[in-house]
Amino acid sequence: MGRGGLMDQLTKVVVERALRGELSHHLGYAKGQERNEASEEESEHNCRNGYSQKTLKGENGAMEIEVPRDRVGSFEPQLIRKGQRRFAEFEE
Numbered sequence: 001m002g003r004g005g006l007m008d009q010l011t012k013v014v015v016e017r018a019l020r021g022e023l024s025h026h027l028g029y030a031k032g033q034e035r036n037e038a039s040e041e042e043s044e045h046n047c048r049n050g051y052s053q054k055t056l057k058g059e060n061g062a063m064e065i066e067v068p069r070d071r072v073g074s075f076e077p078q079l080i081r082k083g084q085r086r087f088a089e090f091e092e
Helices: 006-027 037-043
Strands: 048-058 061-070
Touching (some): 006 048
Antiparallel strands (some): 048 061
16 A cells, blocks of 8 residues: 555556546547547547656655657646646545
8 A cells, every 4th residue: 555556556547547538538539449520620630649758746756657648739638737747636
């Protein structure tokens, strides 16, 4: 349960899954599904483009997460905003 334990691993999985869900909502289709013509026109052929590494600092120390990104660069995550390094809200 301490540093690097089960809670840290669970937090990492939940945060990364939520960020992937935010990107799917932003793009208008889930990973592995084909885009429909309407979503292609709206997103200017935007699609997933890998991940960026980010280090979050909290009560239990630092945690590395993968933040998904899109090809156009218009994705603005809400759970962990760009430039945010502290993640105290989740621990509360």
